[in-house]
Amino acid sequence: MKVQVRRVGLIGCGVIGSAFLELVWKKSSFIKSYSGIDVRIAALCDLNPKIKRIAGKFGIPFTPKAEDIINNPDIDIIVELIGGLNPAGKYIMSSLRKGKNVVTANKALLAERGREIFRAVSETGKALGFEASVLGGVPIIKSILDSLQFGGIKHIYGILNGTTNFILTEMSRESESFSSALKSAQAKGFAERDPSLDIKGIDSLNKISVLSFLCFGKFPQPKKILAEGIERISPRDISYAEELGFAVKLLSAAKSSNGKVDVRVHPALVPLGHPLAKTDGALNSVFVRTLAGGDFFFSGLGAGGKPTALAVLSDVLNIFRQKYSYRFLANSRNNLLFLDKGDLIFRYYFRFSALDKPGVLAKISKILASYRISIASVTQKKSDFPHGKGKIVPIVMLTHAAKESDILKAKAEIDNLSEIREKSQMLRIEEL
Amino acid sequence: MKVQVRRVGLIGCGVIGSAFLELVWKKSSFIKSYSGIDVRIAALCDLNPKIKRIAGKFGIPFTPKAEDIINNPDIDIIVELIGGLNPAGKYIMSSLRKGKNVVTANKALLAERGREIFRAVSETGKALGFEASVLGGVPIIKSILDSLQFGGIKHIYGILNGTTNFILTEMSRESESFSSALKSAQAKGFAERDPSLDIKGIDSLNKISVLSFLCFGKFPQPKKILAEGIERISPRDISYAEELGFAVKLLSAAKSSNGKVDVRVHPALVPLGHPLAKTDGALNSVFVRTLAGGDFFFSGLGAGGKPTALAVLSDVLNIFRQKYSYRFLANSRNNLLFLDKGDLIFRYYFRFSALDKPGVLAKISKILASYRISIASVTQKKSDFPHGKGKIVPIVMLTHAAKESDILKAKAEIDNLSEIREKSQMLRIEEL
Numbered sequence: 058m059k060v061q062v063r064r065v066g067l068i069g070c071g072v073i074g075s076a077f078l079e080l081v082w083k084k085s086s087f088i089k090s091y092s093g094i095d096v097r098i099a100a101l102c103d104l105n106p107k108i109k110r111i112a113g114k115f116g117i118p119f120t121p122k123a124e125d126i127i128n129n130p131d132i133d134i135i136v137e138l139i140g141g142l143n144p145a146g147k148y149i150m151s152s153l154r155k156g157k158n159v160v161t162a163n164k165a166l167l168a169e170r171g172r173e174i175f176r177a178v179s180e181t182g183k184a185l186g187f188e189a190s191v192l193g194g195v196p197i198i199k200s201i202l203d204s205l206q207f208g209g210i211k212h213i214y215g216i217l218n219g220t221t222n223f224i225l226t227e228m229s230r231e232s233e234s235f236s237s238a239l240k241s242a243q244a245k246g247f248a249e250r251d252p253s254l255d256i257k258g259i260d261s262l263n264k265i266s267v268l269s270f271l272c273f274g275k276f277p278q279p280k281k282i283l284a285e286g287i288e289r290i291s292p293r294d295i296s297y298a299e300e301l302g303f304a305v306k307l308l309s310a311a312k313s314s315n316g317k318v319d320v321r322v323h324p325a326l327v328p329l330g331h332p333l334a335k336t337d338g339a340l341n342s343v344f345v346r347t348l349a350g351g352d353f354f355f356s357g358l359g360a361g362g363k364p365t366a367l368a369v370l371s372d373v374l375n376i377f378r379q380k381y382s383y384r385f386l387a388n389s390r391n392n393l394l395f396l397d398k399g400d401l402i403f404r405y406y407f408r409f410s411a412l413d414k415p416g417v418l419a420k421i422s423k424i425l426a427s428y429r430i431s432i433a434s435v436t437q438k439k440s441d442f443p444h445g446k447g448k449i450v451p452i453v454m455l456t457h458a459a460k461e462s463d464i465l466k467a468k469a470e471i472d473n474l475s476e477i478r479e480k481s482q483m484l485r486i487e488e489l
Numbered sequence: 490m491k492v493q494v495r496r497v498g499l500i501g502c503g504v505i506g507s508a509f510l511e512l513v514w515k516k517s518s519f520i521k522s523y524s525g526i527d528v529r530i531a532a533l534c535d536l537n538p539k540i541k542r543i544a545g546k547f548g549i550p551f552t553p554k555a556e557d558i559i560n561n562p563d564i565d566i567i568v569e570l571i572g573g574l575n576p577a578g579k580y581i582m583s584s585l586r587k588g589k590n591v592v593t594a595n596k597a598l599l600a601e602r603g604r605e606i607f608r609a610v611s612e613t614g615k616a617l618g619f620e621a622s623v624l625g626g627v628p629i630i631k632s633i634l635d636s637l638q639f640g641g642i643k644h645i646y647g648i649l650n651g652t653t654n655f656i657l658t659e660m661s662r663e664s665e666s667f668s669s670a671l672k673s674a675q676a677k678g679f680a681e682r683d684p685s686l687d688i689k690g691i692d693s694l695n696k697i698s699v700l701s702f703l704c705f706g707k708f709p710q711p712k713k714i715l716a717e718g719i720e721r722i723s724p725r726d727i728s729y730a731e732e733l734g735f736a737v738k739l740l741s742a743a744k745s746s747n748g749k750v751d752v753r754v755h756p757a758l759v760p761l762g763h764p765l766a767k768t769d770g771a772l773n774s775v776f777v778r779t780l781a782g783g784d785f786f787f788s789g790l791g792a793g794g795k796p797t798a799l800a801v802l803s804d805v806l807n808i809f810r811q812k813y814s815y816r817f818l819a820n821s822r823n824n825l826l827f828l829d830k831g832d833l834i835f836r837y838y839f840r841f842s843a844l845d846k847p848g849v850l851a852k853i854s855k856i857l858a859s860y861r862i863s864i865a866s867v868t869q870k871k872s873d874f875p876h877g878k879g880k881i882v883p884i885v886m887l888t889h890a891a892k893e894s895d896i897l898k899a900k901a902e903i904d905n906l907s908e909i910r911e912k913s914q915m916l917r918i919e920e921l
Contacts, residue, residue, distance in 0.1 A: 193783075203803050204626065355787055367779070
């Protein structure tokens with residue numbers, strides 16, 4: 058068999074980059090026999106001078122300047138694994154302009170500058186692999202591009218962030234508070250020291266933006282999208298939701314309905330029997346409904362060096378085997394609109410913390426009625442402070458379908474009642 | 490954009506074939522704008538003369554002779570959807586030899602003659618798409634070939650047959666007998682009038698053989714493989730298993746362990762918390778464990794015209810976009826052995842139907858001990874025939890790990906005891 062040598066330049070050698078180095082090193086003879094390609098890491102760039110030693114160990118030329126790699130004419134593919142917007146965006150754009158193919162795991166960059174990057178891909182005729190940007194090693198991007206989209210995608214739901222899912226699972230299993238579950242996630246290495254991108258839903262938002270582009274041909278504008286994190290979830294909400302037949306998940310959604318696309322990230326009540334509800338711990342998953350092929354479900358480790366490195370390697374090999382001949386629909390659907398978040402319609406879960414005295418429920422109901430929100434069920438839970446006068450009781454309520462903008466106004470009025478003693482909890486119920 | 494016309498010849502227009510025609514018809518303008526390929530069904534062959542009218546409706550030339558299509562120099566891809574061994578095998582081999590690419594959904598043929606067919610693929614340099622052979626529209630085959638295999642596949646488990654899974658789910662939900670659940674599956678169109686290929690596990694065996702080839706580079710010999718169906722499962726076994734924390738599933742497995750490959754299909758007890766246990770109704774699923782990327786789970790509709798047609802279309806488009814440049818490992822791992830079924834090791838579930846008199850359990854235990862099989866738990870269930878002397882009681886037993894050949898010998902001896910009134914039920918527990 059004729060073996061072709063193909064050269065990769067690696068920019069960024071952190072957790073994913075070093076796992077990628079190790080995987081290529083371990084699998085190179087298998088790859089050679091399987092695909093006839095001798096994959097070589099021909100240059101490595103990192104700002105951390107300690108990485109120079111690792112490069113030396115693998116016999117890889119090291120440089121602290123990305124430009125050395127981007128301008129090297131022997132290199133076929135640039136693998137960008139530094140993350141973040143800058144200078145990653147500059148490197149990717151100049152790599153494409155220099156005629157290099159690019160592989161990246163950078164969902165933040167794609168969500169922010171995807172339009173521009175994919176325009177450069179289409180103008181230069183080069184390939185961009187980004188399988189590693191969503192769901193780690195699970196080939197969800199290739200599955201959508203190669204297969205599912207031909208079935209007509211109606212919607213895609215995902216649990217796209219391992220940190221938040223680990224925290225919610227801990228809170229459910231151990232009845233732990235959010236902050237204590239966050240601490241154990243950090244202790245176990247499932248959360249960064251600064252976990253805000255994860256717990257505020259930003260990482261999920263970046264990923265659902267990429268999936269929205271794949272499914273519907275357009276990136277949403279991040280600022281216009283409903284994006285909420287999990288900081289305000291309490292173990293009580295999780296256990297009340299379970300009693301009502303739901304799991305609480307940080308759900309990402311991209312749905313096409315009536316000519317508009319509804320893209321959002323927020324904690325949602327998901328029916329317990331649904332595979333998304335059963336996605337536990339650090340797992341991620343995606344649920345896709347198609348018109349022609351029914352429902353699809355994919356799950357796997359959504360983060361971590363090794364699974365992500367697997368996706369990077371598969372992109373590299375696919376490009377070498379010239380399998381990236383996609384044309385994206387980026388410019389062909391300019392009339393597609395994104396749904397305004399105030400127009401969303403859900404059934405809602407409320408937990409009110411109310412003074413235990415007559416007439417409170419009447420006041421709440423009156424406010425809800427004034428916004429045409431009708432109540433499906435109410436349960437008064439045991440009191441948290443069981444002492445005579447001034448006793449506070451949690452009231453758990455499910456509504457029938459209502460409009461988000463009405464719900465927010467009603468909630469604000471209810472929270473202003475003198476009998477309501479803390480901000481009411483509101484969670485959306487996802488009809489899956 | 491330059492649009493290329495590419496011509497497909499379709500042999501076989503049953504459930505899948507006609508769903509494929511419809512999908513191409515519906516999606517052709519999307520495909521054109523997305524991939525620049527104008528897919529045309531240029532000829533249709535079927536033995537049923539009624540199909541001629543359908544062909545006419547779509548303006549497709551009809552022929553009752555497959556050779557007309559295979560010899561047509563304008564046709565780029567032959568799509569074989571007649572199923573079965575003959576004449577499908579002859580058509581596929583001669584298509585490859587005539588320089589055509591081939592797409593097929595025919596798992597029976599691949600399991601039986603895969604070695605020979607993939608040798609022809611490699612000799613002719615043509616492509617063979619077979620995504621539709623396993624798990625309907627779920628792109629499991631491309632996922633393994635493009636990604637998962639580079640993570641080092643340790644094992645793959647699947648629920649690969651929708652009919653049997655539908656029946657087992659019905660039996661579990663409705664406490665129905667096997668034969669009554671089979672009847673409702675037939676009534677709902679989930680089982681063929683002759684369901685034996687499904688319920689005896691042959692269809693699953695064909696599919697796990699294909700997956701075994703993908704994961705480990707070799708087809709097993711069907712006759713040497715443990716393949717059992719679900720005819721002998723009773724609703725009692727399902728409910729006893731559930732009490733013990735397991736679901737009963739028709740499980741297919743391909744595992745690599747100590748240089749041997751263990752490929753098999755049989756009803757197995759699967760822990761209730763596992764995603765495989767939660768694959769309900771007509772769904773199919775696959776669970777893959779890799780060394781580098783962790784665990785992966787895929788599920789979707791495993792059969793039916795529309796999902797399968799989606800897989801066929803994705804193969805056709807991938808071939809047109811020249812993405813099938815796989816070399817298979819078929820000949821590179823000739824030293825790989827398959828595990829002998831007698832050497833399998835499991836924990837086992839037994840249900841004995843015994844006369845309710847002293848000493849029976851002692852006799853059973855003694856036989857088990859003589860084969861070094863140790864008992865993990867025993868429960869005597871309520872009697873089925875609660876009348877004095879000659880009363881028969883079900884005894885449910887879990888064993889510790891034991892060797893299959895020992896278990897079979899012990900079971901034969903136990904079934905010969907005069908106190909045992911019907912063949913004992915034996916099910917394997919899968920440690921997932």
